[in-house]
Amino acid sequence: MARIKVIEEKCTGCGACVDACPFGAIRVEEMAVIDEEKCTLCGACVEACPLGALELEEVVRTGMDTSKYRGVWVFAEQRHGKVSGVAYELLNVGRRLADDLGEKLTAVVFGPIGEDAVRELIYRGADRVLWADDERLAQFHDDTYAGVLAEMAQAERPEIILCGATSIGRSFFPKAAAKLGTGLTADCTGLEIDKERRLLVQTRPAFGGNIMATILTPDHRPQMATVRHKVMKEAPRQEGREGEVVKWSPRPENLASRTTLVEFVEEVEETVNLADADIIVSGGRGLGGPENFALIRELAMLLGGAVGASRAAVDAGWIPYSHQVGQTGRTVSPKLYIACGISGAxxxxxxxxxxxxxxxxxxxxxxxxxxxxxxxxxxDLFEVVPALIERLKRRKG
Amino acid sequence: MDIVVCIKQVPETTEVKIDPQTKTLVREGIPGIVNPFDMYAIEEGLRLKERYGGKVKVLTMGPPQAEDALREALAMGADEAVLLSDKALAGSDTLATSYALSMAVRKLGYDLVICGKQAVDGDTAQVGPEMAEHLGVPFVAWVRKVEEVSDGKIKVQRLMDDGYEVLEMPLPALITVVKEINEPRLPSLRGKMRARKAQIPVWTVEDIGADPSRVGLEGSPTQVVRVFTPERRAGGEILQGEPEEVADKLVEKLEAMGVI
Amino acid sequence: MPNYFLTEEQMMIRDLARQIAEEKVKPVRAELDEKEEFPWEIVRILAQADLFRVWVPEEYGGLGGGTLELCLATEELSRACAGVAVTYAGSALGGTPILLFGNEEQKEKYLPPLASGEKLAAFALTEPDAGSDAAAISTTAEKVEGGYVLNGTKQWITNGGEAEIYVVIAMTDKTKGARGASAFIVEKGWEGFGFGKKERKMGIRASATRELIFQDCFVPKENLLGREGMGFIVAMRTFDRTRPGIGAQSVGIAQGALDEALAYAHQRHQFGRPISSFQAIQHMLADMATQIEAARALVYYAARLIDSGEKDISKISAMAKLFASDVAMRVTTDAVQIFGGYGYMREYPVEKMMRDAKITQIYEGTNQIMRNIIAGELIKELASRR
Known part of the structure; x- marks a missing residue:
């Protein structure tokens, strides 16, 4: 059984590991002692030990023959027949990873989205598009999407598949990974190739962003990851770029969904979409009450920006959740972010x-x-923000 | 209707601080709580039981102290609780965890499995969908409302980025719920007293008939190789003066940078 | 905070009341205060949490606790909002005479819905011309075939209009003065029982305070509480048991104000440092904390003495109410002082606490009456020793 091993000759009992352990599983009694009841084998202590006195005892994993898997895939999500922006972000990352590996980049796309949209994927960096052009894949269903993706992956054996960490991606991708019996890393913010070992190095935040974790899928293929929206830039467009389009006919059983769509109700947000805004003005607990968001709205309007909020303001019921910025809300990267009365948890x-x-x-x-x-x-934001509003009004003339 | 709610005990992440000297997480004495998203799952289970009858069973996988989370669910009104705890499960990633939980869910018996959309410590949102695959049942993630359960079918609303979808699927099934779905009740005193006395069975890998090679570190395809503190951007310039002065300075600087 | 040797169940009550106060009451208290809105939503939450059950015996659907349990819950709720707390405690005030003097049928009929929180109770003694001089009440109960007919007006009745169950003190024999009063259980909706104006108050504005108007209201004889002529005893015995509750409310208000003042003093910077670093502020905070702890100790002691079955409780009960309410007034005033100009503004919670605190020196017997009771008991004790 796996465990953290304390190398007695090296450990001085300095306690660095005690502080590093997120689970309070280590105490020092002359040397580090691991409480195996609490230890989750996360490896934080191994990383923290200045003397290399801790190691995660290697385990023999029942893996696969990884050498048979080649190439990088990205899942190009479409919604109502339109390819989402996240697909282009994935093509950008995917291109870099494929180049580092010296492999081809394939975009996988489902549903009748039209030749132009497919060609656009090539312009954005795909060498190849694997297109399941079937009406039954127009609407997203977990059964069909996971089924068809797994079917393709089993047949073609890519070494990496990336997907956007969207409502759709974070729903069916885990199901597909479970079907394939491989690992999946959620909501990555960094992806690199370890060229020596030919491995995808996946970095993601955990514990509400307090720590970052680097994760590998060493012995299983494909290596799968969902990628956080808006963290990577979109791939540049190269009109006329050439690539291959391969149509895929899914097996009938993978086109049958046990969930049926009764209806779709669109909910349009009244304000500028946070994720797309160039300027965001956010308010937090310091506003003291819902009525004071008027000040934030006024400043945002003057700047042509969107209104954001901290979790404290949303939890207090001052503004709807759709405005929440942060780990449990939206990730944003505007050109300008103005935080008013936000402490910055x-x-x-x-x-x-x-x-x-x-x-x-x-x-x-x-x-x-x-x-x-x-x-x-x-x-005091109640002095500064009005002054700023005044100044901006004068500027506008 | 037999409802199984899967919950997780997590540290109160908002209290997690980084020691400025050692740059490591300060976790001393941080209490364990029920993952906030799982509170909505428990509440929805209780509401469905109130609407359609049946039982609510809560399940968690974790160290022995995770029992506290189960007692909280019992205090809210859950009927039974089971703790899946075995040293062989340590180091499980989402694939191994979802496999182990699915084996325990099978043993419990169920018509509907409810999970919170994600746990606030790992934030993966993967265990629910992966469990559905292991169980071989249909599932819908991000459920914001259960419209009705009838004729062996469940009709739900799924929250999407651009609105919501109304979906129907046959039972048994699995859903993961978002915070819009309800407002979790507080425990009651009688519930707390009952919960304090309740016997909570502890199941091992052997008890649930799981394949030992598919759980724990051995059964986990992903491997955490490094944990570190995220790099922060360096702090910038502090603008000083009366509000009007500061406003002037700021606007000038933003103009100069071309952001407004 | 010292744990006062509370049992595990008592701590459970305290913790759950605290959780409700923090999560459910605090976010709405300013609005309830501003709009003078009765907190039905909170009442529902308290009911679901079983908090109305704490003081009721198990055979009537309660959890079998006593005065201390009721005080613990009241204190925690008061820490967030005294208006909510008095609504909660007011129902126990209305139920206590039924518990103390009710016959088996009356207890079986009226206590279970109070325990579940499905219904609220109220206690009606005060009248326009009978405040501290409770013997001067003029509401009459005339004996008729099968019961009594009530006429008169009760004033400033907590939970008035919202409660379903009322214990009303009325004169069955005016010629006997205090010995001519009797207590009745009256239900909302009975013919001849209506409500007058809802009062607009300085503090505890979430709570309902209202006139009760009786015009030839028939009350069946089964609803006479105790015997004819016992009305005044019913009232005094009830207050003896519930006054520590006012003390608990006072301690809660004061603690809430100290919590706010301490946090503010730490956060507010003047002259380049937090004002909590100034000795003038530090000493105020120290005095506030010390007074609160003394008040709490006295309130808990009084509550425990009552729960132990001790009969002689008038003096300690009055002391607990007197001391704690004066502490609440002083501490909240000091909290406003620490907040300075901000403390005087509605945006910050301490001005509400100061307004709320004032009533604790007035209701369930003014603090002047408390001193009368204490002095009276002292002199009686001296006489009995001679």
Missing amino acids: IQHLVGMQSSDVIVAINKDPEAPIFKVATFGIVG
Whole structure:
């Protein structure tokens, strides 16, 4: 059975591992002692030990013959016949990974989306498009999507398959991974190739963004990952780029879904979509109440931006969840992010710290938001924001 | 209707802090709580039981102290609880976890399995869908409303990025629920007293008839090789002065950078 | 906070009440206060949590606790909102005379719905011309075939209009003064029983305070509580048991104010440092905390003495109410002071706490009456020793 091994000759009982353990499973009695009841084998202590005195005892995994798997696939999600932006982000990452491996990049797409959309996938970097052009795949169903993807992967054996961490991707991709009996890493924010071992190095946040984890799928194929939307840039378009289109006829049993769609109800958001906004003005607990979001809205409107909120403001019921930025809300990376009365809990920071410019307005000079701010203003937002609104109105003339 | 709700005990992540000196997580004395998303799953189970009758059984996989999470569910009104706990399960990734849970769910017997959409520590949202595959039952993720259960079918609303879909599927089935679905009840005093006295069976890998090679670190295709503190962007400039002055300075700087 | 040797069940009650106060009451308290809105939603939550059961014996659907359990829940709710707390405690005030003086039929009929929280109760003694001088009440109960006919007006009745079950004190024999009063259980909806205006108050504005109007209201004889002429005893015995509850409410209000003041003092910077670093503020905080702990100790002691079955409880009960309510007034005033100008503003919770605190010095007997009771008991004790 696997366990963390303490190498007695190396351990000095310094306690670095005790602090590092997220599960409180280590104590020091002259040397590190692992409480195996609590230990989850996460490996944080191995990483933290300055002396290399801890190691995760190797386990023999029942793997597959990995050498038979080649090539990189990305799943190009479509919704109502239109390819989602996340597909182009995946093509960008996928292209880089395929080049690092010296392999082909394949885009997998389901449903009757038309030749033009398929060609666009090639313009955006795909060498090959695997297209299951079937009416029964127009609407998303977990059974059909997971079934057809698994069927394709079993036949063609790609070494990597990526999918957007969207409502659709995060629903059917795990099911497909389970069908294939392989590993899946959720919501990745970083993907690299370990060229020596020909492995996909997957990085993702955990514990509400407090820690990052690097994950490998060493002995199973394909290596599967969902990728967080808006973290990667979209692939550049190269009009006229050439590639191969392969039509795929799925097996009939994979085109039958046990779930049936009764209806779709579209809900259009009244404000600018957060994920697409170039400028976001966000409010937090410091606003003190729902009525004060008027101030945030006014500033956002002046700047032509969208309104965001911290979890504290959403939890207090001041503004709907659709405005929430952060680990449990949306990840955004606008050109300008203005945080008003937001202290900057880690779970908020992970959702916005890739913004180009961050402005923080908060009365507590110790607020963590200032640590990520390009420009910080320590002061009462009820004084600063109106002053800013005035100034911007004058600018507009 | 037999409803199995799968829950997870997680640390209260909001309390997780990073030690500025050692750059590691400070986790001293952080209490375990029921994963917040699982509270909605428990509540929905209880509401469906109130509407259609039956039993709510809660299941968790974890160390012995995860029993506290089960007692919380019992205090809210769940009928039974089972703890799946075995050292051989340590290090399980989502594939191994979902396999082990699915074996325990089979042993419990079920018409409907309800999971929270994701756990706030791992944030993977994978265990529910993977369980559905192991169980061989249909599933719908991101359920924001259960419209009705009748004639062996369940009709639900699935929250999508652009609205919602109404879907129907035959039972037995699995759903994962989002926070829009309900407001979890608080426990009652009588529920808490009952929960305190309840006997909670502990099942091992052998008890659920799971293949030992498919659980724990051995049965996990993914491997965490490194855990580290995310890099923070460096703090920038603090603008000082009266509100009007600060507003002027800020607008000038933003203009100069071309962001407005 | 010291744990006061609470049992596991008592801690459970305290913790659950605290959780409800934090999660359900705090987010809505300002709005309830502003709109003077009766907190039905919170009442439903308290009922579902079994909190109305704590003081009711098990045979009537309760959890078999007593005054201390009721005080623990009241204190925690008051910490968030005294208006919500008095609604909760007011129902126990209305139910207590039934518990103490009701016959088996009355207890079986009226206590279970109070325990489940399905119905609220109220206690009606005060009248426009009979406040501290409770013997001066003018509501009459005339004996007729099969029961009594009530006429008169009760004033400032907590839970008035919202409660289903009322214990009403009325004169069956005016010539006998205090000995001519009797207690009746009256149900909402009975003919001749109506409600007057809802009061607009300084504090505890979420709670309902209303006039009860009786116009030839027939009350069947089965609803006479105790015997004829016992009305005043029913009232005094009831208050002896419920006054520590006012003490608990006071402790809760004061603790809530200290929590806010402490957090604010830590966060507010003046002269380049948090104001909690100034000794003037530190000493205020220290005095506030010390007074609260003393009040809490006295309230819990009084509650425990009552629960132990001790008969002589008037004095300790009055002391607990007197001391704790004066502490609540002082502590909330100091909390507003620590908040400075912000404390005076509606955006911050302490001004509400100060408004809420004032009533604790007034209702269930003014603090002047409490001193009368205490002094009276002292003199009686002296006399009995001679």
